[in-house]
Each structure stands twice: as structure tokens, then as C-alpha cells.
Amino acid sequence: MNGIKKYCWSILFLFFALAAVAQRRPAAVLSGKVTTRDNYTPDAAVVYLLDTDYSTLTNDDGQYSLTAPPGEYTLVCARIGYVTSKLKVRLEAGKEHIRNIMLEPHSSTVLDEVFVIGKSKAREINESAYNVVAIDAGALRNTTLDV
Helix, strand or coil, X not given: CHHHHHHHHHHHHHHHHHHHHHCCCCCXXXXXXXXXXXXXXXXXXXXXXXXXXXXXXXXXXXXXXXXXCCEEEEEEEECCCECCEXXXXXXCCCCXXXXXXXXXXXCCCCCCCCCCCCCCCCCCCCCCCCCCCCCCHHHHCCCCCCC
16 A cells, blocks of 8 residues: 555656646747837837737837747737737747837827716615704794704
8 A cells, every 4th residue: 555655656746747847948038129100119019929828018118028938920019099010920949039010000090989988886875764854043043942
């Protein structure tokens, strides 16, 4: 019985060790700068690899950086008011790849209509269990009557 436990623990340890080693393949770094035709650097442009979970936002200077496993991807850059840009990229392990992206403005940036939808918090009306009577206290001013 003791030998079986040692064997099971050895197999379990070997499984976790192999899983840890398998995840350590060298990654590739993809970075660059997002600009427009007039050299404007839009901040908070979304840069991502299509059909993956790898994404980032550009900083105030339009710079971005992504770390992903090696492979072939479609690099997508999107920003409100600009046409979405797509580039094919091939990432190699352990290398840094620089891809600068030029965004083109939409041909029609003026909106005809804007819809604003909002919600308000429902308020509950409290009702008292006893009668409330309002009286005019002006008539009792400067008198000795008890109210």
C-alpha cells in the first residue's frame, strides 16, 4: 500500500513539473506607435490580436506593447472616430517586433442623431399609519393658547 502511494505521488509530481515546463516557451513582444495622418497620437486606442485574449491600450504618446506566444496573427487597432486598421503579423519567439499603425479618420465624423438612455432609481412612498393634520399657526401667533 505504501509503495502505491509513493508511485501515485511521483506520477502527480511529474505531471505538474511537465505542465510547468510546457508553459515556459519564449514569448514574442509586439510594440509600436499609433498615429494619424496629421501626426496626432490618439490615446486609449485599442490594440489587440484578432481571435485571442491579447490586447492593450495605447498610452498618451500613442505607444503600445503586447506580449504573446509565437505565431501568425492579425493585429487590429480601433479608436472611435477612426477606421479600424488590420495588419498581418508573424511573431517569432524571443524577438521584439515593431509595428507602427496609421489610423485614417472616418469619412463622416458628424453624427445626425444621438440617443441618451437613462434610468432613475425607483422611490418608495412611505405612508404613515396615523392621520396627520396641518394647521395654520399664524392665527395662534402671540397668544397664550396651547397648540
